[in-house]
Amino acid sequence: MSQNNKVFDGLGRVMNEAAGVADGLRREVETAVKSQGQRIVADMDLVKRADFDALRELVQVQSEEIDQLRKDIDALKSTRKAK
Template sequence: MQSENRMFDDFVKVLNGAAGTFAGVGREAQSGVRERAREWLGGLDFVSREEFDAVKSMAAAARDENDALKARLDALEAKMQVGV
């Protein structure tokens, strides 16, 4: 009877060791994936939200100025057509 318990105890120890090994492999794989993701993302050129908002504002101002200049040009061309 005791040999059956001992065999069962040994089997449980082997399973616990395997589970610990698999958990360690899983943690190692997860760590490797995180490191690769950091390397990949670190190589990309990201801008901060403040920089993006500043460029967006500059683009809107340039668009408004372009529209105003186009309106002035259209008015001058219309004036020249009347004078011809």
């Protein structure tokens, strides 16, 4: 009976070590894929979301200012024609 226990203990240790190796391999592959993905994104020269949002807000403000300036110009033109 003690021989069976030793076999099962040994088998249990081997299985635990195999699980540890598999987990380590999984983490290593995960890290490699993540770093490769980050490298690809960096090479694409993408804009950060915060920069995009700031630029979009600036464009909206300038668009409103341009619309107001166009209205002012049209108003000035109409007053010149009236004279």
